[in-house]
Amino acid sequence: MTNQNVVAPESTINLAISVAVANSSIFSTAAQKPPVTPGGYISISRKNFLKNLEINGGARINAWVESMRASSPTHHKSTPSLLEDQTSWMDQHPSALDMFEQIIDASKGKQIVMFLDYDGTLSPIVEDPDRAFMSKKMRTTVRKLARCFPTAIVSGRCRDKVYKFVRLAELYYAGSHGMDIRGPVKGGSKYKKGSEAVLCQPASEFLPMIDEVYKQLLEKTKSTPGAKVENNKFCLSVHFRCVEEKKWNELAQQVKSVIKEYPKLRLTQGRKVLEIRPTIKWDKGKALEFLLESLGFANCSDVFPVYIGDDKTDEDAFKILRERGQGFGILVSKYPKDTNASYSLQEPNEVMDFLQRLVEWKRVSFGGEARVSCKY
Numbered sequence: 091m092t093n094q095n096v097v098a099p100e101s102t103i104n105l106a107i108s109v110a111v112a113n114s115s116i117f118s119t120a121a122q123k124p125p126v127t128p129g130g131y132i133s134i135s136r137k138n139f140l141k142n143l144e145i146n147g148g149a150r151i152n153a154w155v156e157s158m159r160a161s162s163p164t165h166h167k168s169t170p171s172l173l174e175d176q177t178s179w180m181d182q183h184p185s186a187l188d189m190f191e192q193i194i195d196a197s198k199g200k201q202i203v204m205f206l207d208y209d210g211t212l213s214p215i216v217e218d219p220d221r222a223f224m225s226k227k228m229r230t231t232v233r234k235l236a237r238c239f240p241t242a243i244v245s246g247r248c249r250d251k252v253y254k255f256v257r258l259a260e261l262y263y264a265g266s267h268g269m270d271i272r273g274p275v276k277g278g279s280k281y282k283k284g285s286e287a288v289l290c291q292p293a294s295e296f297l298p299m300i301d302e303v304y305k306q307l308l309e310k311t312k313s314t315p316g317a318k319v320e321n322n323k324f325c326l327s328v329h330f331r332c333v334e335e336k337k338w339n340e341l342a343q344q345v346k347s348v349i350k351e352y353p354k355l356r357l358t359q360g361r362k363v364l365e366i367r368p369t370i371k372w373d374k375g376k377a378l379e380f381l382l383e384s385l386g387f388a389n390c391s392d393v394f395p396v397y398i399g400d401d402k403t404d405e406d407a408f409k410i411l412r413e414r415g416q417g418f419g420i421l422v423s424k425y426p427k428d429t430n431a432s433y434s435l436q437e438p439n440e441v442m443d444f445l446q447r448l449v450e451w452k453r454v455s456f457g458g459e460a461r462v463s464c465k466y
């Protein structure tokens with residue numbers, strides 16, 4: 091196994107890596123401990139942090155567990171210092187609802203394109219991943235949104251599964267963290283398997299490996315109560331939301347023992363989930379770029395992409411938008427997090443309010459049903 095095997099990518103580091111991490115065993119000497127800023131957050135070199143998360147040495151498993159904790163911080167007593175942090179974070183990432191007029195002004199003369207993460211953005215986070223349903227009201231809102239703007243769902247889930255939750259044929263879907271992209275069915279007919287062209291599957295050669303690793307992970311983790319392995323086709327999720335914290339170490343060992351044999355796979359983290367995926371340079375940011383290109387906006391200055399997501403994997407897309415200097419990202423979070431998003435929304439209900447306002451703005455500005463002449 092090489093050093094590149096299983097490291098948390100940059101996007102897994104967030105400001106919510108809190109004092110717990112500063113005190114953790116990743117940093118074995120006082121001199122190594124990262125400085126804690128006045129706000130209680132950590133300012134450390136990302137490179138050093140990533141180095142410490144490499145798991146190719148047996149002693150590093152603690153780093154995994156600390157990283158699992160850091161990626162799933164427990165919130166929080168409202169101490170004065172936390173409230174101060176919250177206020178200063180909100181100054182930097184104001185509510186997209188409060189800033190609606192400014193956002194619309196910035197989009198003037200440009201084609202808005204909408205990118206929506208699924209879990210934690212369109213549906214609330216729940217214990218059982220198979221029951222992460224979106225509400226009827228949210229579905230209606232997204233349906234209306236897609237009449238106004240080209241709209242894509244970008245999810246870590248298997249594309250078919252996220253489609254089963256969303257059930258809107260008129261959208262683009264990028265499943266498996268963007269490694270499985272499909273366009274809408276022309277003419278708005280039903281989304282039928284095989285009835286439209288696959289636009290992009292950059293990790294197809296990994297399918298047999300992912301299936302193999304899925305079976306091994308199922309077997310290995312079955313002794314850990316609450317652990318759940320989800321096959322997301324081009325990537326895998328090992329959920330620990332329902333695993334007692336004292337068992338996280340054991341679970342990390344089990345996962346490590348499987349993937350150490352697969353140098354072409356890497357580990358990332360989401361909300362109480364370990365995600366195993368191919369090492370290829372493809373992520374939600376690349377998927378966003380691919381979709382913009384497919385929509386005919388490759389080198390356009392008159393496009394305004396808006397990406398809404400709640401998780402670390404969404405940071406890849408926020409970063410691309412910052413680099414392109416186009417549109418912006420909106421992070422769905424109640425708590426301060428290190429993010430490349432420009433704005434924030436607290437929870438899926440606020441996402442729905444924001445999407446409804448966009449639809450309403452389009453209706454009022456352009457009249458009628460707002461069946462807009464999109465480029466697709």
Ligand SMILES: O=P(O)(O)OC[C@H]1O[C@H](O[C@H]2O[C@H](CO)[C@@H](O)[C@H](O)[C@H]2O)[C@H](O)[C@@H](O)[C@@H]1O
Nearest residue numbers: 208209215216217219222245246327331361363
């Ligand atoms: O990119 P996303 O659409 O946000 O998918 C990321 C992961 O979402 C799901 O897990 C998360 O939501 C579950 C249901 O609320 C929750 O139980 C879990 O703890 C969260 O991590 C999905 O099950 C994963 O496969 C996705 O990778």
